[in-house]
Amino acid sequence: MQRTKHIRYPVVFLSLAAGVILFLILNVCIGSVKIPAADILASIGGKEVEQSRILWDIRMPRAMAAMILGGALGLSGYLLQTFFHNPIASPFVLGISSGAKMTVSLVMVFLMGRRFPVTSAMMIFAAFVGAMISMGFVLLMSRRIEQMSLLVVSGIMIGYICSAITELVVTFASDAEIVNLHNWSRGSFSGITWENVAVMAWVVAVTFIAVFLMTKPLSAYQLGEGYAKNMGVNIRLLRVLLVVLSSILSGCIVAFAGPISFVGIAVPHLVKSALNTAKPILMIPACFLGGSIFCLFCDLLARTMFAPTELGISTVTAIFGAPVVLWVMVQRKKERTA
């Protein structure tokens, strides 16, 4: 057992890291214009190549965004699953993404409509506020109801309410704005600039470090609150931190790429079964890497499957993510009956 663990962890981490690099390269190479890997290396080396504009202005920031936001999605899913002790919690299921989407669309329509410059920081902030509103609502519900399934139902309901408000806003918005909103709300990594990438990299990096510093109390929290308390964990503070950090992550994702479904649920489970442990110290970095791979892969498909028409990223993540969720549910059932 000890021995297999010693081999398993490095193998999983190395393959995850290799996967991220591989998909980064593929994402940059493949597209309506094919760019050979050698050209990319040359361009990074400072040489002028034919497609350097496509490479530097479009594909690279997009791939970076998919990597960073995908990692953030995986991580936020893991945090929420830990927080609620619920295997299918994720920002999308609990309505947190929809909450963020609602506030972002409000900001887009009201500010952009008035020709007010909207910065990415503002977008993140708006999305964060929306995420916190939904999260607050789910938390209120979770105080009253213990049952996991009902919690998920309440999250879905909140999601519907937020979507309805978003629709309402869209109905009264002008045409140009709707096009903007519509593209964004389907979820997409397109149109991301280097400035965006820099902002999200900062936000996600800081949050990631904060989460990583919480590995020890998180591992205690996993055992249940009673035992965590006895182990000296400040439960209230931990809960607040978890809520804030997962809301920042969800908010950041929604602000830049719109609501993306299923990555948050699927990735932690895939990673968990690969590692064969739920220890936060391993799960946190592994979920990040796993999320990156998942999103890079899905974005690649979204761009190329029906090129030149681009699919919404959620269309692809759902196709690959939903079966994972089903598999998780079946697996759980098996464990219970075993």
Next chain:
Amino acid sequence: MSTYYFQTENMTVGYEKRPLIERITIGVEKGEIVTLIGPNGAGKSTVLKSIARQLALLGGTVWLDGRDVNAMSGTELSRNMAVVLTEKLRTELMTCEDVVATGRYPYTGRFGILSETDRMAVAEAMELVQVTYLRDQDFTRISDGQRQRVMLARCLCQEPEILILDEPTSYLDIKYKLEFLSILQEMRRKKKLTVIMSLHELELAVRVSDKILCIDGSRVDRFGAPEKVFTPGYLTRLFSITSGSYDEASESMELEPVKGEPKVFVIGGGGTGKQVYRRLQRQAVPFAAGILFPNDLDYPAAKALASRIIETGSFEPITEDKLQEARQVLDCCSQVICCKKEFGTLEQANRLLLEYAVRQRKEIVAEE
């Protein structure tokens, strides 16, 4: 300031500001084992949770070694106090060794990585509770009893000064119940570990506890040494036993007796009659038991189950009066069960009674 090692001072406990038990003041010396007993829902868990800081106190103070428990930092508390709760430990893909290792939490660094000392402590605790063979098993896939023992190992490797255990023996079989309590005694002797726990098994509580705390739903009813607490008739009152009975002196419990005129006369004594009484109770046959001495092994069961009992003074010869009384009762019975093969010097009257029954042509059943 407190004079005891562990003390509660006017501790009021309850949920959501509704006090359940008010003003509990008890003192415990270092190295003592204290057991909480009381009916279901009386508040044993509530008291334990409040002591362990799982529940906010509604009033009063808990002192541990002269310090206010509520003023301790989380780490400090966890180095002094370990708990086993009735709440199940949630685990995912954790081996029993992983679970025990979580007990080392207060001693590990920021990322909770185990040192060599920690690993040794884990292995030692598992060895002590005899769960080493479960080391690599998934915690969710072992039996409730095994899980309880793993939880004790987890507690012990936390190296606490005081243990708070909520019904720690509930899933254990008799072997492990005894072993569990032996470990507690051993820890007490070796490390002066103080234990506060709740037990449902009164016969265990009376053996292992230095002090017993009786809780009856709204107050602490009694607190003291077992011999002071378990006075005759007390438990029947504490638990409001209405069907059946519990005898403190013999620690035996019996079901409801069958009422009515005795149909069977049981001649017993020396432990031979007990099982016959119980069989008759199961068959709903009212019976008389005799002639018994109050210090006889059969006496508590007869007292609880027989609709008529003929008894005489302990260590005294049976008088002619008593024999006469027994004959009269026997006359009304259609059957006589004799559980004895030989009669001692002082119980010759029972032999005479048996001979009388033969003469009266009663149906005689000799119990093997």
